[in-house]
Protein backbone atom coordinates (compact mmCIF):
# COMPACT_ATOMS: atom_id res chain seq x y z
CA UNK A 1 0.00 0.00 0.00
CA UNK A 2 1.15 3.57 -0.69
CA UNK A 3 2.83 5.49 2.12
CA UNK A 4 2.15 8.98 0.80
CA UNK A 5 -0.45 10.20 -1.71
CA UNK A 6 -0.65 13.60 -3.36
CA UNK A 7 -4.22 14.84 -3.95
CA UNK A 8 -4.24 16.97 -7.10
CA UNK A 9 -7.41 18.85 -6.26
CA UNK A 10 -9.00 21.29 -3.83
CA UNK A 11 -12.13 21.82 -1.73
CA UNK A 12 -14.42 19.05 -0.51
CA UNK A 13 -13.12 16.30 -2.80
CA UNK A 14 -9.54 16.92 -1.70
CA UNK A 15 -10.62 16.50 1.95
CA UNK A 16 -12.66 13.43 0.96
CA UNK A 17 -9.65 11.75 -0.64
CA UNK A 18 -7.36 12.68 2.26
CA UNK A 19 -9.83 11.12 4.69
CA UNK A 20 -9.70 7.84 2.74
CA UNK A 21 -5.90 8.04 2.85
CA UNK A 22 -5.89 8.65 6.62
CA UNK A 23 -8.24 5.68 7.08
CA UNK A 24 -5.61 3.57 5.30
CA UNK A 25 -2.72 5.02 7.31
CA UNK A 26 -1.40 6.90 4.27
CA UNK A 27 0.26 10.32 4.62
CA UNK A 28 -1.31 13.08 2.58
CA UNK A 29 0.10 15.82 0.37
CA UNK A 30 -2.03 18.78 -0.71
CA UNK A 31 -1.36 21.13 -3.59
CA UNK A 32 -2.79 24.62 -3.60
CA UNK A 33 -2.93 27.75 -5.72
CA UNK A 34 -2.39 31.26 -4.36
CA UNK A 35 -6.20 31.56 -4.03
CA UNK A 36 -6.31 28.52 -1.75
CA UNK A 37 -3.28 29.09 0.43
CA UNK A 38 -5.51 29.33 3.50
CA UNK A 39 -7.87 26.76 1.94
CA UNK A 40 -9.72 24.14 3.94
CA UNK A 41 -8.11 21.22 2.16
CA UNK A 42 -4.59 22.55 2.92
CA UNK A 43 -5.40 22.59 6.63
CA UNK A 44 -6.23 18.89 6.43
CA UNK A 45 -2.99 17.68 4.76
CA UNK A 46 0.24 16.43 6.36
CA UNK A 47 2.19 18.64 3.93
CA UNK A 48 1.28 21.12 1.21
CA UNK A 49 2.90 22.59 -1.91
CA UNK A 50 2.07 25.75 -3.78
CA UNK A 51 1.63 24.88 -7.48
CA UNK A 52 1.00 28.38 -8.82
CA UNK A 53 -1.30 31.40 -9.04
CA UNK A 54 -5.10 31.33 -8.74
CA UNK A 55 -5.69 30.68 -12.47
CA UNK A 56 -6.36 26.93 -12.73
CA UNK A 57 -4.43 26.61 -16.00
CA UNK A 58 -1.32 27.83 -14.14
CA UNK A 59 -1.81 25.72 -11.03
CA UNK A 60 -4.24 22.78 -10.61
CA UNK A 61 -4.13 22.10 -14.36
CA UNK A 62 -0.36 22.51 -14.68
CA UNK A 63 0.87 18.94 -15.32
CA UNK A 64 4.53 19.70 -14.54
CA UNK A 65 3.78 21.74 -11.40
CA UNK A 66 1.69 18.90 -9.95
CA UNK A 67 4.19 16.17 -10.86
CA UNK A 68 7.06 18.29 -9.51
CA UNK A 69 5.19 18.63 -6.21
CA UNK A 70 4.78 14.83 -6.10
CA UNK A 71 8.53 14.41 -6.67
CA UNK A 72 9.42 17.03 -4.02
CA UNK A 73 7.11 15.30 -1.53
CA UNK A 74 8.34 11.86 -2.57
CA UNK A 75 4.70 10.80 -3.00
CA UNK A 76 3.95 7.22 -4.18
CA UNK A 77 0.73 8.10 -5.97
CA UNK A 78 -1.45 10.93 -7.25
CA UNK A 79 -5.24 10.97 -6.83
CA UNK A 80 -6.86 13.53 -9.20
CA UNK A 81 -10.31 13.84 -7.60
CA UNK A 82 -12.92 15.06 -10.15
CA UNK A 83 -12.71 17.96 -12.60
CA UNK A 84 -9.26 19.53 -13.24
CA UNK A 85 -6.98 16.74 -14.53
CA UNK A 86 -9.15 13.79 -13.45
CA UNK A 87 -10.07 12.76 -17.02
CA UNK A 88 -6.91 13.95 -18.76
CA UNK A 89 -5.37 10.85 -20.33
CA UNK A 90 -2.18 12.72 -21.20
CA UNK A 91 -1.66 13.66 -17.57
CA UNK A 92 -2.46 10.11 -16.41
CA UNK A 93 0.16 8.78 -18.83
CA UNK A 94 2.69 11.37 -17.60
CA UNK A 95 2.07 10.30 -13.99
CA UNK A 96 2.44 6.62 -14.93
CA UNK A 97 5.69 7.49 -16.76
CA UNK A 98 7.04 9.16 -13.62
CA UNK A 99 9.28 6.73 -11.74
CA UNK A 100 7.77 5.63 -8.44
CA UNK A 101 4.47 7.50 -8.82
CA UNK A 102 1.21 5.61 -9.45
CA UNK A 103 -1.93 7.08 -11.03
CA UNK A 104 -5.02 6.44 -8.88
CA UNK A 105 -7.55 5.87 -11.63
CA UNK A 106 -8.19 3.82 -14.78
CA UNK A 107 -5.54 3.24 -17.44
CA UNK A 108 -4.72 6.15 -19.73
CA UNK A 109 -5.97 3.86 -22.52
CA UNK A 110 -9.41 3.53 -20.88
CA UNK A 111 -9.54 7.29 -20.44
CA UNK A 112 -8.58 7.80 -24.07
CA UNK A 113 -11.25 5.33 -25.24
CA UNK A 114 -13.99 6.84 -23.07
CA UNK A 115 -13.20 10.24 -24.55
CA UNK A 116 -13.84 9.00 -28.09
CA UNK A 117 -17.59 8.51 -28.00
CA UNK A 118 -17.93 6.48 -31.20
CA UNK A 119 -15.23 4.03 -30.04
CA UNK A 120 -17.01 3.70 -26.67
CA UNK A 121 -20.30 3.08 -28.49
CA UNK A 122 -18.70 0.38 -30.65
CA UNK A 123 -17.23 -1.36 -27.58
CA UNK A 124 -20.58 -1.22 -25.77
CA UNK A 125 -22.53 -2.52 -28.77
CA UNK A 126 -20.16 -5.50 -28.99
CA UNK A 127 -20.80 -6.18 -25.28
CA UNK A 128 -24.56 -6.25 -25.81
CA UNK A 129 -25.00 -2.96 -23.98
CA UNK A 130 -27.85 -1.04 -25.61
CA UNK A 131 -26.63 2.22 -27.17
CA UNK A 132 -28.78 5.08 -28.37
CA UNK A 133 -29.82 4.17 -31.94
CA UNK A 134 -27.38 6.04 -34.16
CA UNK A 135 -24.08 5.88 -36.01
CA UNK A 136 -20.86 4.45 -34.60
CA UNK A 137 -18.84 6.13 -37.33
CA UNK A 138 -18.44 9.86 -37.73
CA UNK A 139 -20.63 11.54 -40.35
CA UNK A 140 -19.32 14.25 -42.65
CA UNK A 141 -22.03 15.02 -45.17
CA UNK A 142 -25.54 16.42 -44.71
CA UNK A 143 -26.87 13.62 -46.94
CA UNK A 144 -25.96 11.16 -44.17
CA UNK A 145 -28.08 13.16 -41.72
CA UNK A 146 -31.00 13.20 -44.15
CA UNK A 147 -30.71 9.42 -44.72
CA UNK A 148 -30.60 8.90 -40.95
CA UNK A 149 -33.71 11.04 -40.63
CA UNK A 150 -35.45 8.91 -43.25
CA UNK A 151 -34.68 5.77 -41.28
CA UNK A 152 -35.06 6.92 -37.66
CA UNK A 153 -37.20 10.01 -37.93
CA UNK A 154 -36.65 13.33 -36.16
CA UNK A 155 -35.39 14.88 -33.89
CA UNK A 156 -31.78 13.82 -34.39
CA UNK A 157 -28.89 14.58 -32.00
CA UNK A 158 -25.61 15.50 -33.71
CA UNK A 159 -22.84 14.94 -31.16
CA UNK A 160 -19.17 15.86 -31.07
CA UNK A 161 -16.85 12.84 -30.89
CA UNK A 162 -14.91 14.48 -28.09
CA UNK A 163 -17.97 15.94 -26.36
CA UNK A 164 -19.94 14.97 -23.30
CA UNK A 165 -21.33 16.51 -20.14
CA UNK A 166 -23.71 18.82 -21.97
CA UNK A 167 -21.26 20.21 -24.51
CA UNK A 168 -21.15 19.43 -28.17
CA UNK A 169 -24.71 18.41 -28.98
CA UNK A 170 -26.96 19.93 -31.63
CA UNK A 171 -30.57 18.89 -32.18
CA UNK A 172 -32.05 18.67 -35.71
CA UNK A 173 -35.86 18.89 -35.71
CA UNK A 174 -36.37 18.67 -39.49
CA UNK A 175 -34.39 18.07 -42.74
CA UNK A 176 -34.01 21.76 -43.55
CA UNK A 177 -32.11 22.31 -40.27
CA UNK A 178 -29.64 19.50 -41.02
CA UNK A 179 -26.98 21.44 -42.94
CA UNK A 180 -26.68 24.35 -40.47
CA UNK A 181 -26.71 22.11 -37.39
CA UNK A 182 -24.11 19.76 -38.88
CA UNK A 183 -21.79 22.70 -39.55
CA UNK A 184 -22.44 24.14 -36.08
CA UNK A 185 -21.72 20.79 -34.38
CA UNK A 186 -18.47 20.36 -36.30
CA UNK A 187 -17.36 23.92 -35.55
CA UNK A 188 -18.19 23.53 -31.84
CA UNK A 189 -16.35 20.18 -31.73
CA UNK A 190 -13.30 21.80 -33.28
CA UNK A 191 -13.48 24.79 -30.94
CA UNK A 192 -14.11 22.95 -27.67
CA UNK A 193 -12.46 19.56 -28.18
CA UNK A 194 -10.02 20.21 -30.99
CA UNK A 195 -11.86 17.45 -32.88
CA UNK A 196 -14.50 18.20 -35.49
CA UNK A 197 -15.71 14.60 -35.82
CA UNK A 198 -19.43 14.26 -35.14
CA UNK A 199 -21.84 11.31 -35.02
CA UNK A 200 -25.64 10.92 -35.00
CA UNK A 201 -28.14 9.54 -32.50
CA UNK A 202 -31.91 9.48 -32.36
CA UNK A 203 -32.75 12.30 -29.93
CA UNK A 204 -34.71 11.04 -26.91
CA UNK A 205 -37.22 13.74 -26.00
CA UNK A 206 -37.59 13.27 -22.28
CA UNK A 207 -35.20 10.78 -20.69
CA UNK A 208 -34.14 10.13 -17.14
CA UNK A 209 -30.41 10.25 -16.42
CA UNK A 210 -29.43 7.06 -14.64
CA UNK A 211 -25.78 6.29 -13.92
CA UNK A 212 -24.24 3.06 -12.59
CA UNK A 213 -21.23 3.08 -10.26
CA UNK A 214 -18.59 0.58 -11.37
CA UNK A 215 -15.67 -0.61 -9.26
CA UNK A 216 -13.16 -2.94 -10.90
CA UNK A 217 -9.67 -4.14 -9.92
CA UNK A 218 -6.65 -4.97 -12.08
CA UNK A 219 -7.32 -8.70 -11.74
CA UNK A 220 -10.56 -8.80 -13.74
CA UNK A 221 -13.02 -8.42 -10.86
CA UNK A 222 -15.84 -6.05 -11.89
CA UNK A 223 -18.65 -5.00 -9.56
CA UNK A 224 -21.51 -2.56 -9.97
CA UNK A 225 -22.63 -0.69 -6.87
CA UNK A 226 -26.13 0.17 -8.03
CA UNK A 227 -27.42 3.27 -9.73
CA UNK A 228 -27.88 6.99 -9.06
CA UNK A 229 -30.74 8.98 -10.55
CA UNK A 230 -29.34 12.35 -11.69
CA UNK A 231 -32.38 13.54 -13.62
CA UNK A 232 -32.79 16.76 -11.64
CA UNK A 233 -30.44 18.99 -13.64
CA UNK A 234 -30.33 22.66 -14.51
CA UNK A 235 -28.57 23.61 -17.74
CA UNK A 236 -26.61 20.31 -17.66
CA UNK A 237 -25.58 20.91 -14.05
CA UNK A 238 -26.69 18.27 -11.55
CA UNK A 239 -28.37 19.80 -8.51
CA UNK A 240 -29.83 16.87 -6.54
CA UNK A 241 -28.81 13.23 -7.04
CA UNK A 242 -30.42 10.21 -5.38
CA UNK A 243 -30.39 6.46 -5.21
CA UNK A 244 -31.96 4.06 -5.80
CA UNK A 245 -33.86 5.67 -8.66
CA UNK A 246 -37.54 6.24 -7.78
CA UNK A 247 -38.45 5.16 -11.33
CA UNK A 248 -36.72 1.78 -11.73
CA UNK A 249 -38.20 -1.59 -10.84
CA UNK A 250 -35.85 -4.19 -9.33
CA UNK A 251 -35.71 -6.04 -12.67
CA UNK A 252 -34.75 -2.93 -14.63
CA UNK A 253 -32.18 -2.01 -11.95
CA UNK A 254 -30.56 -5.41 -12.33
CA UNK A 255 -30.63 -5.21 -16.14
CA UNK A 256 -28.95 -1.81 -16.23
CA UNK A 257 -26.40 -2.78 -13.55
CA UNK A 258 -25.41 -5.92 -15.40
CA UNK A 259 -25.18 -4.02 -18.69
CA UNK A 260 -22.72 -1.62 -17.05
CA UNK A 261 -20.69 -4.57 -15.72
CA UNK A 262 -20.55 -6.15 -19.18
CA UNK A 263 -19.47 -2.82 -20.64
CA UNK A 264 -16.70 -2.34 -18.06
CA UNK A 265 -15.52 -5.91 -18.64
CA UNK A 266 -15.47 -5.47 -22.41
CA UNK A 267 -13.49 -2.24 -22.07
CA UNK A 268 -10.97 -3.89 -19.69
CA UNK A 269 -11.86 -1.09 -17.33
CA UNK A 270 -10.38 -0.89 -13.85
CA UNK A 271 -10.70 1.42 -10.81
CA UNK A 272 -13.86 3.50 -10.20
CA UNK A 273 -15.97 4.61 -13.14
CA UNK A 274 -19.53 5.61 -13.93
CA UNK A 275 -21.59 4.31 -16.83
CA UNK A 276 -24.22 6.87 -17.83
CA UNK A 277 -27.53 5.77 -19.34
CA UNK A 278 -30.62 7.48 -20.69
CA UNK A 279 -33.85 5.78 -19.67
CA UNK A 280 -37.03 6.62 -21.55
CA UNK A 281 -39.93 7.51 -19.29
CA UNK A 282 -43.31 6.03 -20.13
CA UNK A 283 -46.77 7.05 -19.00
CA UNK A 284 -46.70 5.81 -15.40
CA UNK A 285 -49.35 5.95 -12.72
CA UNK A 286 -48.28 7.16 -9.30
CA UNK A 287 -46.00 4.60 -7.71
CA UNK A 288 -45.77 2.50 -10.86
CA UNK A 289 -42.15 1.68 -11.80
CA UNK A 290 -40.38 1.26 -15.15
CA UNK A 291 -40.36 -2.43 -15.98
CA UNK A 292 -37.73 -4.66 -17.67
CA UNK A 293 -39.10 -3.72 -21.10
CA UNK A 294 -38.35 -0.01 -20.60
CA UNK A 295 -35.80 1.42 -23.04
CA UNK A 296 -32.39 2.27 -21.60
CA UNK A 297 -29.35 3.29 -23.61
CA UNK A 298 -25.66 3.71 -22.85
CA UNK A 299 -24.58 7.33 -23.14
CA UNK A 300 -20.95 7.59 -22.00
CA UNK A 301 -18.40 6.54 -19.36
CA UNK A 302 -16.98 8.90 -16.76
CA UNK A 303 -13.49 7.72 -15.93
CA UNK A 304 -13.28 9.42 -12.53
CA UNK A 305 -14.80 9.52 -9.09
CA UNK A 306 -17.90 11.72 -9.32
CA UNK A 307 -19.29 14.46 -7.09
CA UNK A 308 -22.28 12.24 -6.30
CA UNK A 309 -20.32 9.09 -5.39
CA UNK A 310 -21.38 9.67 -1.76
CA UNK A 311 -24.97 8.60 -2.54
CA UNK A 312 -23.68 5.13 -3.45
CA UNK A 313 -21.39 5.02 -0.41
CA UNK A 314 -24.29 5.72 1.93
CA UNK A 315 -26.50 3.08 0.27
CA UNK A 316 -23.91 0.29 0.02
CA UNK A 317 -21.50 1.11 2.87
CA UNK A 318 -18.66 0.77 0.36
CA UNK A 319 -15.92 3.43 0.68
CA UNK A 320 -15.33 3.97 -3.06
CA UNK A 321 -12.33 6.29 -2.66
CA UNK A 322 -10.60 3.84 -0.34
CA UNK A 323 -11.13 1.13 -2.97
CA UNK A 324 -9.68 3.40 -5.65
CA UNK A 325 -6.47 3.56 -3.60
CA UNK A 326 -6.46 -0.19 -2.89
CA UNK A 327 -7.08 -1.10 -6.54
CA UNK A 328 -4.34 1.31 -7.67
CA UNK A 329 -1.99 -0.45 -5.23
CA UNK A 330 -2.82 -3.77 -6.93
CA UNK A 331 -5.25 -5.19 -4.36
CA UNK A 332 -8.19 -7.43 -5.32
CA UNK A 333 -11.83 -6.57 -4.61
CA UNK A 334 -12.78 -8.78 -1.65
CA UNK A 335 -16.56 -8.82 -2.07
CA UNK A 336 -18.84 -10.54 -4.58
CA UNK A 337 -21.56 -8.88 -6.64
CA UNK A 338 -24.11 -10.73 -4.51
CA UNK A 339 -22.76 -8.98 -1.41
CA UNK A 340 -23.63 -5.55 -2.82
CA UNK A 341 -26.94 -4.30 -1.43
CA UNK A 342 -28.62 -0.91 -1.57
CA UNK A 343 -29.93 -0.19 1.90
CA UNK A 344 -32.72 2.40 2.09
CA UNK A 345 -32.59 5.66 0.19
CA UNK A 346 -29.98 8.44 -0.11
CA UNK A 347 -30.15 11.96 -1.54
CA UNK A 348 -27.28 14.38 -2.19
CA UNK A 349 -27.87 18.13 -2.21
CA UNK A 350 -25.11 20.20 -3.80
CA UNK A 351 -24.58 23.26 -1.58
CA UNK A 352 -23.66 25.87 -4.19
CA UNK A 353 -22.82 29.45 -3.25
CA UNK A 354 -25.36 30.80 -5.70
CA UNK A 355 -28.49 32.91 -5.40
CA UNK A 356 -31.32 30.78 -6.79
CA UNK A 357 -33.62 33.80 -6.68
CA UNK A 358 -31.25 35.61 -9.04
CA UNK A 359 -31.09 32.95 -11.75
CA UNK A 360 -28.53 30.98 -9.67
CA UNK A 361 -25.95 33.77 -10.00
CA UNK A 362 -22.73 32.63 -8.25
CA UNK A 363 -21.72 34.54 -5.10
CA UNK A 364 -19.01 37.08 -5.88
CA UNK A 365 -17.05 36.55 -2.68
CA UNK A 366 -17.55 37.49 0.93
CA UNK A 367 -16.54 36.15 4.29
CA UNK A 368 -18.25 33.14 5.77
CA UNK A 369 -20.04 34.16 8.95
CA UNK A 370 -21.72 31.44 10.97
CA UNK A 371 -21.03 28.04 9.43
CA UNK A 372 -22.95 25.38 11.33
CA UNK A 373 -23.60 22.19 9.32
CA UNK A 374 -26.37 19.75 10.33
CA UNK A 375 -25.73 16.40 12.04
CA UNK A 376 -27.53 13.43 13.48
CA UNK A 377 -28.27 9.96 12.21
CA UNK A 378 -28.12 9.58 8.41
CA UNK A 379 -26.76 13.11 7.84
CA UNK A 380 -23.35 13.56 6.15
CA UNK A 381 -21.68 16.83 5.14
CA UNK A 382 -18.61 16.74 2.86
CA UNK A 383 -16.95 20.16 2.80
CA UNK A 384 -13.68 22.06 3.29
CA UNK A 385 -15.23 25.12 4.93
CA UNK A 386 -14.78 26.65 8.35
CA UNK A 387 -16.38 29.71 9.99
CA UNK A 388 -14.54 32.89 8.98
CA UNK A 389 -13.17 31.48 5.70
CA UNK A 390 -13.00 33.86 2.75
CA UNK A 391 -15.12 32.45 -0.07
CA UNK A 392 -12.86 31.38 -2.97
CA UNK A 393 -14.69 32.15 -6.21
CA UNK A 394 -11.93 31.34 -8.70
CA UNK A 395 -13.22 27.84 -9.39
CA UNK A 396 -16.69 26.36 -9.10
CA UNK A 397 -19.51 27.48 -6.84
CA UNK A 398 -20.04 24.19 -4.96
CA UNK A 399 -18.83 24.69 -1.40
CA UNK A 400 -20.23 21.57 0.26
CA UNK A 401 -22.43 18.50 -0.22
CA UNK A 402 -25.20 17.37 2.10
CA UNK A 403 -25.91 13.64 1.78
CA UNK A 404 -28.91 12.28 3.67
CA UNK A 405 -29.59 8.56 4.16
CA UNK A 406 -32.77 6.96 5.54
CA UNK A 407 -34.85 3.76 5.41
CA UNK A 408 -36.95 4.83 2.41
CA UNK A 409 -37.50 7.85 0.13
CA UNK A 410 -40.28 9.31 2.22
CA UNK A 411 -38.20 9.21 5.41
CA UNK A 412 -35.26 10.57 3.43
CA UNK A 413 -37.32 13.56 2.32
CA UNK A 414 -38.36 14.31 5.89
CA UNK A 415 -34.80 13.93 7.23
CA UNK A 416 -33.51 16.09 4.34
CA UNK A 417 -35.93 18.91 5.14
CA UNK A 418 -34.83 18.74 8.80
CA UNK A 419 -31.10 18.74 7.86
CA UNK A 420 -31.47 21.58 5.33
CA UNK A 421 -33.38 23.67 7.88
CA UNK A 422 -30.55 23.06 10.36
CA UNK A 423 -27.79 24.01 7.88
CA UNK A 424 -26.78 27.49 9.05
CA UNK A 425 -24.56 29.43 6.60
CA UNK A 426 -24.26 33.22 6.99
CA UNK A 427 -22.39 35.71 4.84
CA UNK A 428 -22.82 34.06 1.45
CA UNK A 429 -25.95 33.11 -0.55
CA UNK A 430 -26.56 29.37 -1.08
CA UNK A 431 -29.20 27.31 -2.86
CA UNK A 432 -30.40 25.71 0.40
CA UNK A 433 -33.79 27.50 0.08
CA UNK A 434 -34.08 26.07 -3.47
CA UNK A 435 -33.43 22.54 -2.16
CA UNK A 436 -36.11 22.94 0.53
CA UNK A 437 -38.54 24.12 -2.15
CA UNK A 438 -37.72 21.06 -4.32
CA UNK A 439 -38.66 18.77 -1.45
CA UNK A 440 -42.20 20.12 -1.74
CA UNK A 441 -42.35 19.81 -5.56
CA UNK A 442 -45.02 17.36 -6.78
CA UNK A 443 -43.08 15.87 -9.73
CA UNK A 444 -39.89 15.47 -7.70
CA UNK A 445 -41.94 13.99 -4.86
CA UNK A 446 -43.55 11.49 -7.25
CA UNK A 447 -40.17 10.77 -8.90
CA UNK A 448 -41.63 11.42 -12.36
CA UNK A 449 -39.31 14.39 -13.15
CA UNK A 450 -36.99 13.94 -16.15
CA UNK A 451 -33.83 15.76 -17.31
CA UNK A 452 -35.88 18.58 -18.82
CA UNK A 453 -38.07 19.19 -15.79
CA UNK A 454 -36.04 21.93 -14.11
CA UNK A 455 -35.19 23.79 -17.32
CA UNK A 456 -38.86 23.79 -18.27
CA UNK A 457 -40.10 24.82 -14.85
CA UNK A 458 -37.38 27.19 -13.68
CA UNK A 459 -36.95 29.17 -16.87
CA UNK A 460 -40.29 28.78 -18.61
CA UNK A 461 -39.15 31.16 -21.37
CA UNK A 462 -36.20 28.81 -22.25
Ligand SMILES: Nc1ncc2cc(-c3cccc4ccccc34)c(N3CC[C@@H](N)C3)nc2n1
Pocket residue numbers: 132157164165166167169201202203204205207208209233236278299300451452
Ligand atom coordinates in the same frame (compact mmCIF):
# COMPACT_ATOMS: atom_id res chain seq x y z
N1 LIG B 1 -29.60 10.82 -28.16
C1 LIG B 1 -29.79 11.62 -27.08
N2 LIG B 1 -31.06 11.93 -26.73
C2 LIG B 1 -31.27 12.74 -25.66
C3 LIG B 1 -30.19 13.26 -24.94
C4 LIG B 1 -30.34 14.11 -23.84
C5 LIG B 1 -29.21 14.60 -23.24
C6 LIG B 1 -29.42 15.52 -22.16
C7 LIG B 1 -29.86 16.80 -22.44
C8 LIG B 1 -30.08 17.69 -21.39
C9 LIG B 1 -29.86 17.33 -20.10
C10 LIG B 1 -29.38 16.06 -19.84
C11 LIG B 1 -29.13 15.65 -18.54
C12 LIG B 1 -28.65 14.40 -18.31
C13 LIG B 1 -28.40 13.51 -19.34
C14 LIG B 1 -28.64 13.87 -20.65
C15 LIG B 1 -29.14 15.13 -20.87
C16 LIG B 1 -27.92 14.18 -23.66
N3 LIG B 1 -26.79 14.60 -23.07
C17 LIG B 1 -26.55 15.80 -22.39
C18 LIG B 1 -25.11 15.85 -22.06
C19 LIG B 1 -24.48 14.66 -22.63
N4 LIG B 1 -23.99 13.83 -21.53
C20 LIG B 1 -25.52 13.93 -23.38
N5 LIG B 1 -27.79 13.34 -24.69
C21 LIG B 1 -28.89 12.88 -25.34
N6 LIG B 1 -28.72 12.07 -26.40
Ligand SMILES: [Ca+2]
Pocket residue numbers: 164165276300301302
Ligand atom coordinates in the same frame (compact mmCIF):
# COMPACT_ATOMS: atom_id res chain seq x y z
CA1 LIG C 1 -20.42 12.59 -18.78
